[in-house]
Amino acid sequence: MLNLNLRYIKEEYNADGTIKSYEFVCPENFNFAYDVVDEIAAHEPDKKAMIWCNPEGEEHTFTYGDLKRLSDKTANMLLKKGVQKGDMVMVVLKRHWQFWQTILALHKIGAIIIPATFMLKPHDVVYRCNAAGVKYIICTGAGDTAASIDEALGECPTVLGRMMVNGSRDGWDDFAADVEAAPEGFPRIETHKDDPMILYFSSGTTGNPKMALHPHTYALAHLTTAKYWHKVSGHSLHFTIADTGWGKAVWGKLYGQMLMEACIFTYDFDKFSGADILEKLDKYKITSLCCPPTMFRLFLLEDIQKYDLSHLEYCTIAGEALQPEVFNKWKELTGIALMEGFGQTETTVTIANLFGTTPKPGSMGKPVPHYDIDIIDEDGGSVVTGQTGEIVIRTDKSIPLGLFSEYYAEPHRTKEVWSDGVYHTGDTAWKDEDGYFWYVGRTDDVIKASGYRIGPFEIESVLATHPAVLESAVTGVPDPTRGNIVKATIVLTKDYRPLEELKKELQEYVKKETAPYKYPRIIDFVDALPKTVNGKIRRAQIRQSDSQ
Numbered sequence: 001m002l003n004l005n006l007r008y009i010k011e012e013y014n015a016d017g018t019i020k021s022y023e024f025v026c027p028e029n030f031n032f033a034y035d036v037v038d039e040i041a042a043h044e045p046d047k048k049a050m051i052w053c054n055p056e057g058e059e060h061t062f063t064y065g066d067l068k069r070l071s072d073k074t075a076n077m078l079l080k081k082g083v084q085k086g087d088m089v090m091v092v093l094k095r096h097w098q099f100w101q102t103i104l105a106l107h108k109i110g111a112i113i114i115p116a117t118f119m120l121k122p123h124d125v126v127y128r129c130n131a132a133g134v135k136y137i138i139c140t141g142a143g144d145t146a147a148s149i150d151e152a153l154g155e156c157p158t159v160l161g162r163m164m165v166n167g168s169r170d171g172w173d174d175f176a177a178d179v180e181a182a183p184e185g186f187p188r189i190e191t192h193k194d195d196p197m198i199l200y201f202s203s204g205t206t207g208n209p210k211m212a213l214h215p216h217t218y219a220l221a222h223l224t225t226a227k228y229w230h231k232v233s234g235h236s237l238h239f240t241i242a243d244t245g246w247g248k249a250v251w252g253k254l255y256g257q258m259l260m261e262a263c264i265f266t267y268d269f270d271k272f273s274g275a276d277i278l279e280k281l282d283k284y285k286i287t288s289l290c291c292p293p294t295m296f297r298l299f300l301l302e303d304i305q306k307y308d309l310s311h312l313e314y315c316t317i318a319g320e321a322l323q324p325e326v327f328n329k330w331k332e333l334t335g336i337a338l339m340e341g342f343g344q345t346e347t348t349v350t351i352a353n354l355f356g357t358t359p360k361p362g363s364m365g366k367p368v369p370h371y372d373i374d375i376i377d378e379d380g381g382s383v384v385t386g387q388t389g390e391i392v393i394r395t396d397k398s399i400p401l402g403l404f405s406e407y408y409a410e411p412h413r414t415k416e417v418w419s420d421g422v423y424h425t426g427d428t429a430w431k432d433e434d435g436y437f438w439y440v441g442r443t444d445d446v447i448k449a450s451g452y453r454i455g456p457f458e459i460e461s462v463l464a465t466h467p468a469v470l471e472s473a474v475t476g477v478p479d480p481t482r483g484n485i486v487k488a489t490i491v492l493t494k495d496y497r498p499l500e501e502l503k504k505e506l507q508e509y510v511k512k513e514t515a516p517y518k519y520p521r522i523i524d525f526v527d528a529l530p531k532t533v534n535g536k537i538r539r540a541q542i543r544q545s546d547s548q
Helices: 032-043 064-081 098-109 122-132 145-155 175-181 217-221 223-229 247-252 255-259 274-284 293-299 324-334 411-417 456-463 500-513 539-547
Strands: 009-013 019-024 048-053 059-063 088-092 112-115 134-140 161-165 196-202 210-215 237-240 263-267 288-290 314-317 338-343 349-352 373-376 389-394 422-431 437-442 447-449 452-454 469-479 483-492 522-525
Touching: 019 217, 019 223, 032 064, 032 098, 032 217, 032 255, 048 064, 048 274, 059 064, 064 098, 064 175, 088 098, 088 122, 098 112, 112 247, 122 134, 122 145, 134 145, 145 161, 161 175, 196 217, 210 217, 217 223, 217 255, 223 247, 223 255, 223 338, 223 349, 237 247, 237 274, 247 255, 263 274, 274 293, 293 314, 293 324, 324 338, 349 389, 373 422, 411 422, 437 456, 447 469, 447 483, 452 456, 456 469, 456 483, 456 500, 469 539, 483 500, 483 539, 500 522
Parallel strands: 048 263, 088 112, 088 134, 112 196, 134 161, 237 263, 237 288, 288 314, 314 338, 483 522
Antiparallel strands: 009 019, 048 059, 196 210, 338 349, 373 389, 389 422, 422 437, 447 452, 469 483
């Protein structure tokens, strides 16, 4: 083991072994592909980097030497296609193993990767390609995404080429054949640590998606994600359940884990099954796992005792509310606490229950050391303990590694959230007397009713524990007496029908499980909730419909 991570971070620990503070050491020309993956390959080429499999029974194990060789060949191939330093390349590869050689190749060239979801429709493709100036597209042959791209290309003048993985289509280059024909070995192209490296389209609940641009330092900042939150080491087999179109994939399936010289596990599935994932945890002896709380809730619907989870050492969660009963039941059955974390597309993990700390079920945890986190009121002042306010990152003294550079080509949108030394997350929370943060909701989504500030997140969390509720969205409806009243828009599970008796049952359930003033006075049953292309619930659309 190289203990490569120690080159890039200076640490100070508390007496109890928890992290106290750290400082990144980032060379001016830091490039994750060359300085981490290729460096490990040079010293330990046979060290396992990724185990990949799919439901059809295919399985591949990739070493660090394999990733270097494949990314070199892919970089040579892309250069021949005309992809150059600074070019924008959109990559839609689901959980295919080819994503890893592609992202490393683009880092080596100095091109900017735009990971994207396979659920894009033609209008989504048009907007993304034109807003970012996409030059090349690499896409899966599975599903309808390639057809959407073909339909959109007539309106995308910057796109000069497209390439398909796992399939063939007229007008598309063949990824596998072209990589195979490319030469091995790739001379280093110099990049600067502040050069743009990766761009994510961050869909909000209103307006077009924002383009969050990150430099090469973003990869290094994820060292804290893996080391202090995921508790990954060079002996780990880590499994983060995320599609490569989402930022969570590079959080848990690339940067930090490989900085720790770990092996990642990738399961290339389309439809989630709790039993299927548990079988993989057992079969492959996964040591650490990260996924949303809902997936742990679905695991608990299975017979956990059927699976040997003795190799599983650590579990982390993010993305939605954690119900205490899920935390308690999982710990009872496995002995493992669920360690929650919080961050955004624009950041790395910013608030978390880090390794060695004692989590409070339902709390996001505490700010990680290198982010200067505060909670402020509407006037910009720090709130007192117990008061809800907006989570912000203070950047007046220094800009932390991991925070995005800008919303690409939209300085006005950048200034809307980041000015005067403060980055506004748009998320609200309160802090308890022990310094733990508790999530409330997006600033736009907080409901002001009868003098109370009510966060939809906590009500949705309660509803999620009722067997009738598949998913829900909680919003405020204008009311002349109370200002607003709480409404729950609910998708039912298959065994329940939308009856008035069920509405009353759910209302009483919320009253019993949380403060009575938070219960939904209005309940609508629907077949599906309105969502963005990134899968976020569009509460604004529900509010707009209610106001008409």
